[in-house]
Amino acid sequence: MKVGDIEILQIIDGMIISRLPSTKPLPNAESLAWQEQHQMFRPDGMIESTLGGFLVRTRDRLALVDAGAGEAVVGGYSPPAVNIDNDDDPFVVHFQRIGMSREAIRGIAEFFSGTQMVRGRLPASLDAVGVCPEDVTDLIFTHLHFDHIGWATAEGAAFFPNATIHCASADLDYFLPGAAEEETTALVYCTPNVPERLGPVLDRIKTWESDGTVLPGIDVRLAPGHTPGSSVIVLSDGVDRAMLLGDIIHCPLELTDDDFDLLVDHDQQLASQVRQAYAQELEGSNIPVAGAHFAGLQFGRLLTGQGVRRWSFDDA
Numbered sequence: 168m169k170v171g172d173i174e175i176l177q178i179i180d181g182m183i184i185s186r187l188p189s190t191k192p193l194p195n196a197e198s199l200a201w202q203e204q205h206q207m208f209r210p211d212g213m214i215e216s217t218l219g220g221f222l223v224r225t226r227d228r229l230a231l232v233d234a235g236a237g238e239a240v241v242g243g244y245s246p247p248a249v250n251i252d253n254d255d256d257p258f259v260v261h262f263q264r265i266g267m268s269r270e271a272i273r274g275i276a277e278f279f280s281g282t283q284m285v286r287g288r289l290p291a292s293l294d295a296v297g298v299c300p301e302d303v304t305d306l307i308f309t310h311l312h313f314d315h316i317g318w319a320t321a322e323g324a325a326f327f328p329n330a331t332i333h334c335a336s337a338d339l340d341y342f343l344p345g346a347a348e349e350e351t352t353a354l355v356y357c358t359p360n361v362p363e364r365l366g367p368v369l370d371r372i373k374t375w376e377s378d379g380t381v382l383p384g385i386d387v388r389l390a391p392g393h394t395p396g397s398s399v400i401v402l403s404d405g406v407d408r409a410m411l412l413g414d415i416i417h418c419p420l421e422l423t424d425d426d427f428d429l430l431v432d433h434d435q436q437l438a439s440q441v442r443q444a445y446a447q448e449l450e451g452s453n454i455p456v457a458g459a460h461f462a463g464l465q466f467g468r469l470l471t472g473q474g475v476r477r478w479s480f481d482d483a
């Protein structure tokens with residue numbers, strides 16, 4: 168994928184297969200044609216979210232926008248193994264501590280019981296396109312959830328030894344002291360929390376407080392809601408543009424249907440407003456966009472006609 172002279176490559180780290188709550192049921196979930204079009208919804212109700220990042224090569228920089236889920240906690244634990252009747256089970260201990268009843272915990276455990284995660288392939292994916300960690304000059308995070316900052320560090324040290332790290336100050340301020348919901352995330356996904364993951368690289372983080380240019384050809388726009396500092400990355404060269412939407416949407420359906428939201432946001436109402444504003448902006452614009460969890464991190468466009476929005480993936 169190219170935007171003028173800027174080259175963009177999808178770098179896959181893995182996949183989360185999970186159930187996610189939504190504002191309304193999936194339309195046509197039984198239809199094979201519909202599933203093929205949308206690619207990430209399975210007939211059993213599970214959603215396949217690709218993990219990874221976008222390698223952006225400009226004239227003189229090599230930036231990675233988002234960095235997958237990284238390594239799991241050594242000797243970690245995963246929800247399918249939860250033993251709901253065992254008072255010493257880490258899952259039970261955690262949710263009891265935040266005041267949940269056994270029945271409520273049973274419901275949560277059931278919800279997460281099919282969760283699977285494949286992670287850790289990002290280094291091999293970089294290698295496959297001839298890039299080694301030393302080559303990457305910048306890491307740019309759309310937000311600071313664990314599945315976007317994973318390879319900021321590995322084994323307690325910077326994984327990209329020469330990279331400057333860029334993120335929104337609003338996210339750093341929110342997550343660095345240890346946000347309450349991160350405890351659940353760390354447990355469910357067997358992952359270090361933000362202070363643990365970013366601790367070794369704090370001295371190389373630069374933040375943005377408002378919309379602006381991070382590097383030539385790479386601009387950021389604050390789009391809060393999913394997290395306090397969630398941002399969209401705009402790549403541009405001359406008149407050509409593309410957008411990396413991060414997690415302001417998880418699936419193209421959230422762009423085509425204003426009433427369909429996956430309920431995974433810090434501020435659901437604000438996130439929904441942001442999502443709808445981007446849908447209006449993108450509708451018929453012919454700007455290629457990609458969400459951070461689209462199948463294979465493919466780009467696509469939001470088409471319009473007869474008052475209806477449609478999504479079309481670009482040819483790979």
Ligand SMILES: [Zn+2]
Nearest residue numbers: 312314414459
């Ligand atoms: Zn995400």
